[in-house]
Amino acid sequence: MASKAVVLDVPGPEGDRQVRVSSPSRVLWPELGITKLDLANYIIAVGDAFINANGGRPLSLERFPEGIEGERFYSKNPPRGAPDYVRSVVVTYPSARAHPQLILDEPAAAVWAVQMNTVVFHPWASRAETSDFPDQLRIDLDPQPGTDFDDAVPAALELRKVLTEAGLEAFIKTSGNRGLHIFAPIEPKHEFLEVRHAVIAAARELERRMPEKVTTAWWKEERGTRIFVDFNQANRDRTMAGAYSPRALAHAPVSTPLEWSELEGADPRAFTIGTVPERLRMIGNPWERMHENPGTIDTLLEWWKRDLAAGLGELPFPPDYPKMPGEPPRVQPSRAKKA
Template sequence: MADETMLEVQGPEGTRSVRISHPDRVVFPEPGITKLDLARYIDAVAEPFLKANGDRPISLQRFRETIDGEQFFSKNPPRGAPAYIRDVMVVYPSARSHPQLVLDEPASAIWAVQMGTVVFHPWPSRAENSDNPDQLRIDLDPQPGTDFDDAVPAAIQLRAVLAEAGMDAFVKTSGNRGLHVFAPIRPEHEFLDVRHAVIAAARELERRMPDAVTTAWWKEERGRKVFVDFNQANRDRTMAGAYSPRALPHASVSCPVTWDELESVDPRSFTVLTVPDRIAQVGDPWSDFDEKPASIDVLLSWWQRDLENGLGELPFPPDYPKMPGEPPRVQPSKKVAGNWDEHGNRIDVD
């Protein structure tokens, strides 16, 4: 077993030699995919992968051994990173600023694999304008009792909703049971506005598919429906990027698909072993993603309409500071109404 190998990687600055230590270490035990196999996968899909995920702050989901072992997230460049690894200063929900990794070329993504990365989580904003997303992202998450086939009609209807708001929507498999619907937007608004645009679209989708879709944050209220996870639109909340592997036994990939093929695809067929051939045969369904960025003003007008009709803010992630207008952060079945005021603030009761 070799202790290391060098992978010759083509890029904008010419060929770089990227060291892969322990290349024969198995990362995905079920299909026997090794660390070197994973590096070669990223090299094979580098062009569409970087088009989707490059030039963005990115978090790396890293594993010390196999996907069944210890894992952790890495955001800033570690000591000893190659000179071609870039970072950018970003602001987190706590208001702290910190440098975050940015991938600019194939060698940087393969270096991330060398560091144990399996899943790549890009921000919805560009590195030089990280406070203003240029992607609107909606995560369709099937709840227990539902599956991928239930997410498909929700995604198709969501596409129609976004089209009414003047947006071109793109879709990809999550790599698991769900779907991710993205739309390119102009980077004119900060994260809270984009979150509100997502909530407006989610509520409109829920109105049209009340028996199939839910925006209920608390699991006990969701039922057997597809949850529209609006909190993925928050600052420092990310999902697996396009063409990113997922840490699942069959080495699935979060794979862009066309709307025409959506109803017939099997998400389990998109893996580290199959996606390079798919791209070679059918190309990248997201190749024109950035051509028509849209305004979110229509969605924000829907948000304002819903506010005027009594639909307010929705819960934020639990690690966020308490946000203006946010409802109580307590499980509905455990809420005692007398302990909360009309603004969702807890009242101290003697």
């Protein structure tokens, strides 16, 4: 039998809002018994930091009506009955189709998303007002089979040096799984494709410095036991779990911003729905000042042009993208050899 709905008081910029949470005892993480109400209270506890990182951006909701072991689906546009403090903005997708996408501006909106059975929040790299122009350069360091979080750490530290040389300040967070996400605030002057090219330039420079440890190879058969620098996360309508977003894994991890001084020796499994609120209270939000001094991607674009002149061209796009100018064939190298 479903549990009785509760009404939560959620602090925000307009004062407290009351948000109704139905089926509060529904278990979302079975191994730990974490409920929908627990998740709502987590969002309230980290609300300011969560909105600082994810608010004001087009955002997709990854929803789990029966908990993380059940089916999932994504919501992009506001459903019927959304409260008046949940807004949307029209964005353009890779297909050139335009459609409204959700924007969360305050903690109550995020708690409302939890009421809609959202577990993972996926914000765009751009803001609602300038949705075609990212204000974050994002790089995903993705451990491949045979590697793990500890292998991503030295790659992240070297990548920070690369970005510093390009005039950018890097910020880091755990992915909530085995990887690391590096963000750099940038002025929103370049469209997604140009930012993607800047990411590829940085990734190639990192690969040159650590050829045995990292790779930009898109095809899994070519990556080996290296950290994949996922340049395609920089594309339009490509997102990663937001800062302070839970992940749909059994131990209820959270994608958690870190100070760079914390990175070596960090245990990503220690950052969970149960531990992150107290961490925030004790040390504050490492990403609080992220956008105080945005940089430019001018140097990285110069590196991109340098690499083009040296014969390093475009890299593959995701399979659901239209064929892009200069893109190599979308066929696995082993299959291409057989053909």
